[in-house]
Amino acid sequence: MIADLIYDVGLHKGEDAAFYLKKGFKVLGIEANPELVQHCRSRFRNEVANGQLRIIEGAIAPASEGPAIPFYMNSDSVLSTINRNRAERTEKLGHKSECVVLPRVDVADVYRSCGVPYFLKVDVEGADHLVLEELKQQPNRPQYISVESDKVDFDEVEIQLGLLRDLGYRKFKAVQQQRIPGSRVDTTALDGSNVAHVFEGGASGPFGDDLGSQWLDFDGIIRRYQSIFRDYRYFGDDSLLAKFPVLALPFKAVYKLGTGHRGSLPGWYDTHASL
Template sequence: MQTYDDLIFDVGAHIGNDTDFYLRKGYRVVAVEAVPGLVQQCKTRFANEIASGQLILEEVAISDAAEKGEISFFINPEYSEWGTTDKERVKRNTRFGSDQVEKIRVPAIEATELFRRHGVPHYMKVDIEGADRSCLHAVVALDTPPRFFSIESDKLEYDAVCEDLRLLQKAGYRRFAVVQQAGYGFSTINTRTRHGEDLSYQFQPSVSGPFGDDLPSEKWVTLEEAEREYRRVFREYRWFGDNQPRLIRQIGIVLGRLRNAALPGWYDTHARLD
């Protein structure tokens, strides 16, 4: 299967805030989004890039449990980024005080189909609210995985995060980064495009943020060091995380603002081959 160093997969594109960064960096992008309303926003926002072929929109959900090419998808009208195929995520959202759920049927494919259609990308970002691991298993099955990969980390089970790390190691990844996602919105990065041109970019809300060589070199650690870092993260999750009552979570948010660092926030696991 061919690998393309000018290609990124944005799996869980939402309204395209990460896609915008990847396009500005000069990459071709395959953006995966299942919710029709969000897809339409991306079509309007990136009409020129779609017309030029720089962006391809895959209007599907990623799932290993599709029935006749479709799956049930749960939209949260209050928080559009909480759309999910995972019923447990719906229960979590209800605990968070948002029980507005609309169930729809959407087209669905397995993650391996993305690689068959488009090849292997330089970087693959995965944030699909509970279905992330189906993409990880597909990457493990590749002979040559993407050079860079990121996945939203589980917030409830430390062992689940360690399993993700070991699957990434099985896929061939040797360096890992534990990246706090809260706080990227409206921050600015000075970077370069893939063509070597200077780029100053302000991130928008609800983004995955920098990836690959844009992450500080000290962020990249061994698997064992990443596991130790997640032990610290999960201490904060136990104190202020998703399983705590709303008041406790709000106290964590206030304490985080006082120390100018999210408490507990949420994390992505990044991985690199070299």
């Protein structure tokens, strides 16, 4: 494991890389969307020039897919994916996609050539599991991992958590993402200096010790996600309230009053894992 290296898999517009770079880490960003790659090369031109940020352009996909991959660039860039079914699902929600062909990124080769990072952030629609699976072949593990969790299928969440457990992770957190934009963290950089950072829209937020909340064991995180999926069932994209938004606000108010729930409903979550 390389103690000063972070992988930002799903670089997007650099919302997370900005924080990692401010903390003094070297960052390897992987991004499929060519427009976002150019945006980040411009935004972080100094960091790219001095080698603090390296950007790998292409789509993460299995080797069986060959050297070129169909990639569905969505009108809402966070929904872009290699998964055709996901693209069709989001198009039904009003977000159109354009199919482009991109070079395939071999994650196993990236690990071999660049090393295993201290922190691995994964947010690549439809390919998160590939990034985690390839860690099985590596002699080391990142100290921390964050990965977006599914909002629709609880079985998928259990599979993802089981994979993290198989990789050796024993401590977990489910971190609500809806309240990250605009939040502030006061932390320290690698050189010991103080760092204050306000997270922009689209950021996934802090990691590791900066998260603050209590770590859960495997059974605890399963119970936590069971509670989260109850909220998805009542308030999520496929819920009855989503079809009748005029009822959502009063129902949410009553629900919070009755259950003591605090924060966003339902939002969406990233799973954080620690060795």
